[in-house]
Amino acid sequence: MKKLLFFLTFAVAFSYEIVSLNSHIILGNVQKNVKNTIFLKSTYNSKQFQWNFPIVDTQQIHPLQFSVKKKFYKVYLKNNRVFFTIFDVKKNEVLEINISYKTLNKQKFLQIQPIALPNLRKKVNAKVIVEVDKNWEIFSQNPLFYKKGEQYIFEGLLDKKPLMEYFWLSLKEANWNINIKNRIYTNQSIESINVLLPKYFKDGDIKVKKMELSTNRKNTQIIQNINNTSFLFNGERTQGFLAELNARITNSIYSANSYKHLKPERYLQEKENKTLKKLAEKIIAKNPNIPFYVAIGQWVYNTLKYDETLVSKHMNSEQILSLKRGVCEHYAQLYNDIIQSISVPSIFVTGVGFNPVKQKFEYHAWNLVYFQDKWIPIDSTWGIFSGKLPVSHIFFYTGYQPLMMYQTYEIPIQEIQTEIEQKIDFIP
Numbered sequence: 001m002k003k004l005l006f007f008l009t010f011a012v013a014f015s016y017e018i019v020s021l022n023s024h025i026i027l028g029n030v031q032k033n034v035k036n037t038i039f040l041k042s043t044y045n046s047k048q049f050q051w052n053f054p055i056v057d058t059q060q061i062h063p064l065q066f067s068v069k070k071k072f073y074k075v076y077l078k079n080n081r082v083f084f085t086i087f088d089v090k091k092n093e094v095l096e097i098n099i100s101y102k103t104l105n106k107q108k109f110l111q112i113q114p115i116a117l118p119n120l121r122k123k124v125n126a127k128v129i130v131e132v133d134k135n136w137e138i139f140s141q142n143p144l145f146y147k148k149g150e151q152y153i154f155e156g157l158l159d160k161k162p163l164m165e166y167f168w169l170s171l172k173e174a175n176w177n178i179n180i181k182n183r184i185y186t187n188q189s190i191e192s193i194n195v196l197l198p199k200y201f202k203d204g205d206i207k208v209k210k211m212e213l214s215t216n217r218k219n220t221q222i223i224q225n226i227n228n229t230s231f232l233f234n235g236e237r238t239q240g241f242l243a244e245l246n247a248r249i250t251n252s253i254y255s256a257n258s259y260k261h262l263k264p265e266r267y268l269q270e271k272e273n274k275t276l277k278k279l280a281e282k283i284i285a286k287n288p289n290i291p292f293y294v295a296i297g298q299w300v301y302n303t304l305k306y307d308e309t310l311v312s313k314h315m316n317s318e319q320i321l322s323l324k325r326g327v328c329e330h331y332a333q334l335y336n337d338i339i340q341s342i343s344v345p346s347i348f349v350t351g352v353g354f355n356p357v358k359q360k361f362e363y364h365a366w367n368l369v370y371f372q373d374k375w376i377p378i379d380s381t382w383g384i385f386s387g388k389l390p391v392s393h394i395f396f397y398t399g400y401q402p403l404m405m406y407q408t409y410e411i412p413i414q415e416i417q418t419e420i421e422q423k424i425d426f427i428p
Contacts, residue, residue, distance in 0.1 A: 019125075024128075026130075027113055029105070032102065037096065039094055049084075063102070071086050073087065109171045110356060114165070115164075115167055131150060138168065172253050176248070178245070180422045181243075183242050184241040190411055192232075194230055195241060199227055210247060211248075215241070253391055266345075279341075297380040298385065301331070304330065311327050314400070335378065345370035347368040348365060348367060349398055352422060354390070
């Protein structure tokens with residue numbers, strides 16, 4: 001994950017005070033533009049007023065520009081630290097210093113942008129304005145910022161602590177090519193096997209522009225059932241079977257609020273769970289100022305520890321609570337059961353999500369919770385509670401079900417090996 005930090009370092013003599021800090025940031029489609037304006041007030045007359053600050057940035061800057069309004073100055077860069085010398089500064093004179101730069105955005109559909117202000121030695125008035133390109137949408141929660149029109153604004157006093165916020169952005173709409181290969185290998189040739197795949201994109205609010213199902217064997221029947229697709233291989237002895245899906249889809253950051261085909265009454269708990277209900281009520285009581293579904297999501301996010309050794313280990317909520325560890329399916333399962341315990345409809349969703357740390361798509365799970373006549377997406381694994389998920393969260397199907405199942409009576413199940421390969425390509 002790319003990080004950009006910007007901190008001021010004060011001259012040893014503290015020959016000035018900072019009157020205010022203003023930062024104007026434009027998060028664009030291919031680059032980020034930053035303009036910082038700092039007003040410094042000199043505390044005494046100085047022939048050579050000196051000031052310096054470091055730049056810590058893992059992204060390449062294109063370019064770095066400086067100016068001091070109505071003053072003669074010189075600048076040099078050393079060890080990622082910029083040194084200013086400003087000549088003939090009078091006592092109580094206010095200096096306006098501008099620092100501007102650009103960074104390139106290498107990610108085409110997802111951005112994670114840090115917004116930072118420096119650590120100061122006393123309270124200072126600060127204002128940050130963040131603007132977003134029309135094709136992008138912020139989906140993170142940033143409580144220090146308020147929205148005014150198309151701008152996100154922070155205004156307030158910085159009290160010896162830096163301001164550090166991360167803005168998560170997604171394209172508003174995206175097109176994808178999706179390829180999923182499901183392979184089955186056997187130790188000996190068999191003639192008949194039934195491979196069952198989930199019904200991809202069923203009940204989701206995704207525009208499927210094209211979808212094809214294919215196999216590597218001629219004598220194969222493809223049968224569309226209500227909740228799955230059956231690939232019935234018959235009449236040809238072989239050791240390798242392939243069931244493949246190719247699709248072109250369009251999804252939107254706003255589409256998650258629809259899901260018109262999902263009936264909320266179908267997603268309630270069949271049997272009361274008093275333990276989870278008591279837990280839910282306790283969480284809600286401790287967080288009266290935020291929506292209940294956010295409070296429960298934050299509790300799951302903060303309580304469980306992510307543990308990749310538990311991939312493919314299915315557990316119920318009691319086991320998850322006891323272990324307090326898991327992966328996305330366990331976060332989503334626990335959240336689902338807690339929400340349903342208070343008679344609120346909730347759905348477990350299976351799909352893929354783009355991991356910005358690993359820079360690749362991975363199978364992922366999240367939830368839909370029904371509130372005020374609409375389905376609201378929640379990702380308690382990644383801590384996304386804004387009611388929007390990025391377009392890189394691609395809906396496959398509802399419920400917890402294996403990515404592939406199979407039936408055969410010719411050989412023991414332990415002699416069968418499976419492999420699933422997914423490839424997700426963004427279409428610019």
